[in-house]
Amino acid sequence: MKFADDTKLSGEVDTSERRATLQEDLDRLEECANKNLTKFSKDKYKVLHLGKHNPGVQHRLGSMQLESSSVERDLGFLVDNKLNMSEQCAAAAKKANRMLGCINQGITGRDKEVTTPLYSALVRPLLEYYVQFWSLLYKKDVDRLERVQRRATKMIKGLGSLPYEEGLRELCLFSLEKRRLRHDLITMFQYLKGGYKEDGDCLFTRSHVEKMRGNGCKSYFWGHSDWTQEDNFSQ
DSSP: OEETTEEOOOEEOSSHHHHHHHHHHHHHHHHHHHHTTOOOOGGGOEEEEESTTOOOOOOEETTEEOEEESEEEETTEEEETTOOOHHHHHHHHHHHHHHHHHHHHHOSOOOHHHHHHHIIIIIHHHHHTTTTTTOOOSHHHHHHHHHHHHHHHHHSTTOTTSOHHHHHHHHTOOOHHHHHHHHHHHHHHHHHTTOSHHHHHHHEEEOOOTTOSSSSOOEEEOOOHHHHHHOOEEO
């Protein structure tokens, strides 16, 4: 997989044959680069071992042994070897809090007509960037992101003493948790209407039982929790 100047190679390594196949792929990458007179930045290459029982096989690119890593940044978000995304959540909250602090210091008024648009344009996107990929698993992570928005509501004149939910109603805002649910429902609706066929069919299977009650658009979601626990991957 390539994106701009980033190259990712992944493979299942639960057998010795598959480990050898992954190394052969790395060798082919190195050979291709040499033929085209290009070079990989080998000091930036890391191996991320995924899976609870991953044996942590070492790999090489050319003559260089690749180092293992527990967490790596991929297109702006952090992926760790447990795939729980807590580190990404902490990084997003830290960055959003820093931006919220700049808004707090940069404006003198605290009117909702000024603060709310600034929050919506500059802070909330940091909390929701590609969030469908790193969907939150733990309540502590949900609360960590929600605290940033709670802090924003407390900054606004007249809302500092109100409970969080009342402050959101005054500003006509949803909680971040409800926004994530809303997006998931929109995505499901689009899938049922024929969108996302290539990717959606990997996540959902439609029921064709005619006697089911309702509108006939029943779907089952196939989760991937056991994929992170049992399968072994190197990336």
